[in-house]
Amino acid sequence: MQNEIPKHIIRYGAHPEKPFFETPFDALYDGVLLNANTVAYSTRGIAEFLTQRLNKPFCIDPLTHAFGHSPIHIAKNTGEGELEVRAAFKSLAQHYGQPVISQLGRRGLRPDDFHQGGRLLEQFCEQVVHFQKNIISAQLAEEGDDKYIPAQRQSPCLVIAPYFYMTSSTFHFWLDLNKSLIDASVPLESILPVFGYILISKDAFFDDDLRGELLVSCKGTEARGFMLWIESFSEHGATKSELNKYRQFVSNLSQGGRKVISLYGGYFSIMLQKYGLHGVTHGPGYGEEREVTPVGGGLPKPKFYFPALHERLPFREVLFAIRTKAKWSSASDYYGNVCDCVWCKQTIGEDMSNFMKYGESKSGVRKDGISFEYQTTQAKILNTAHYLLNKDKEFKFVAANEVQLLKEDLQDSMRKHRGNFELERLGHLANWLGGLS
């Protein structure tokens, strides 16, 4: 029996995040997405984690785009003025073979690299799909654990064709190749659905001509669905026009039963499930938008997820809004007006001063001398748990209600918090309303 394709997906970013995927948080999402470099480098730990500690559909982002950039994005400084490709990517390159290996550390791949004669493109697709489909089960077989774990749990719920990043200037170089990679991958798999992966810069995506070409290209494949990542696209900073275009693209692409999954999405994307979007992915406490580089890594900033605004805000801004503007001083004020999730009730209890725990931070200094604030471990746990609980609520709320009610809810939030936050914190709600129309 095939795994169902999940709708609420959490991206596994780093090993310290494991506790947020396990009990009690495992009830709050449907599936897991892992990066291929992490899987290649930590196969044994990941296999055990996925098959024995979680019981969730999973899929692997093949991260082929990483080999299309300058090698500095996947390399580290050896300290002797030289760059060395990071071990996780070296490991992944070994799995993918040519043309990745021959250019590894020298330059990023180009479409021409796949047209050197023979079956190079097809073989590359075979390697990439094979890796996703078999890496976990192969690890379990090596350890002799495969006998004890149902086959369904050893296999991803879908596989993704190789893909490369398209910007305004490189769009026409990569568009045809990306389509060819999908076309070559689809026949490789008769059981698992094969998905395409759209990774595109924001300016390219919102160019009407390019977006039109992209849609035609995607619909011309036999992919059962698409992962969608519009680089650095912030739902909170987007214009009404951009949100409309995003909605229409998703709606159009999902026609014919194609499943479209947003890879870095927030509440607006969750609402787009009413317009054809199948699922939304985010990180545990972050990851509702992302730049293409750095490839992996980055330090999430300390913030508190304010449910009514569907946005992570600097803690002190939330505190100022609650205490100074709204003058909500008691715990019951907080539960009635901000959040009544199980985690907040457990953390705050009857004493509103406990809300300060969400904002505990420490100071650090970067190598370049710039000081920065980061959450204490305890604050990070509290904020992440609160975020995950609210994300789950959002998915359930959207699933249970019609679009009209979702719009009224946005309007209520704007009215309620008009006096508590600056306009720049509320504007996105109005744009979302416009984007749903």
Next chain:
Amino acid sequence: MERKLVKNITTHFQRKGHQTAVEVPFLSGSIDVVYKTKGGELVAIEAKMSDYKRALNQAKYGLLAASRVYVCLPERSVSEDMRHSFVSLGIGLIHADKRSNGGRYLKFVIRARRNRAVDRSCRSALKKAFLEKAKGE
């Protein structure tokens, strides 16, 4: 330039016998100057060379914890809009007079309103951070 302004502010209040601390960590940021009055109240001051709106936006978090909050800017004219912005928040305005020195360096242009909505836990956090900083200076 802002550092020099901060130094002048602290010198002014130290000469008046107040305990002071600079860059006091508070709620993932820091307050440029905090001084303790003889009555034991904490006063927060945000120092800026220009851009009063930005200064107010940063200074306002001091309202969570300090008894009074000020913004200190180099001397310049105060428009009606500017005055209204300060008064509506209850934040005071101090001008740093370039020509004079010593105890008359700072001029209180708009008095800060006494802050009666201080959050207890925020005040404790600020007090703790202030004492730690003041000890080290």
